[in-house]
Amino acid sequence: MTGQTHSPIIEVAGRGLAPIIQLIGIYVFFHGHYGPGGGFQGGVLLAAGVLLLRMTVGAENSQAHVAAKRTLTNCAIGAVIFVGTGIVAILGGGYFLDYAHLPVQWLEPAYMRYYGILFVELGITLGVMTGLITIYDDILEVDYA
Amino acid sequence: MYTVADLPARGDLNAPAQQITNAAGTPVAGAYYIQNAYKDAKTPNMVCVVLADYRSTDTMGELIVVFAGAIGCFFVLRRKRS
Numbered sequence: 197m198t199g200q201t202h203s204p205i206i207e208v209a210g211r212g213l214a215p216i217i218q219l220i221g222i223y224v225f226f227h228g229h230y231g232p233g234g235g236f237q238g239g240v241l242l243a244a245g246v247l248l249l250r251m252t253v254g255a256e257n258s259q260a261h262v263a264a265k266r267t268l269t270n271c272a273i274g275a276v277i278f279v280g281t282g283i284v285a286i287l288g289g290g291y292f293l294d295y296a297h298l299p300v301q302w303l304e305p306a307y308m309r310y311y312g313i314l315f316v317e318l319g320i321t322l323g324v325m326t327g328l329i330t331i332y333d334d335i336l337e338v339d340y341a
Numbered sequence: 342m343y344t345v346a347d348l349p350a351r352g353d354l355n356a357p358a359q360q361i362t363n364a365a366g367t368p369v370a371g372a373y374y375i376q377n378a379y380k381d382a383k384t385p386n387m388v389c390v391v392l393a394d395y396r397s398t399d400t401m402g403e404l405i406v407v408f409a410g411a412i413g414c415f416f417v418l419r420r421k422r423s
Binding site for chain 1: 380381382383384385386389390392393394397398400401403404405407408410411412414415417418419420
């Protein structure tokens, strides 16, 4: 069982640093359309913030932040968001993952591709973030009850 | 450093790797992406368009690999509180 750190300096630094890392993660995720960044990088940064909390304040105390029993479910939800976007595009009359055929009437096809890419990247971010957290929790045998 | 200074600019259509038609006369995919990425998806980052739109099935495979790793760790390592 992973315990809490005994140093107050490490604990306070971790608690202060984790939200900043996650804010940078959200920025990197939304910056994927305009420069370096995207779903995988943003998801890894979001997971790094949670894992820093897991290591500094302890696994039990960071369960309120991201519960260990929900991470694998959220990883599956991320994959389902990605695949579901492709299937919705099929239902709209296009090919698999052809965002121009998503059933959104008030957008022209180019902007539908824009938001289709954003939605897919959202699935990647959720899947990568919770996937890394669940691997950490499994390796350290965090109780998930 | 000397070699890096001689590399072609990003998105340069005259670069040998990004020419519009190759030596055999067939069109090259990279030139199509450079010319049409912004028109197709209104996204300034053409890498993002290639990754998540033109080649999105490959990205889906990457996400499935991450999920497979997570679920493999779940089945091998996780145990209930005794």
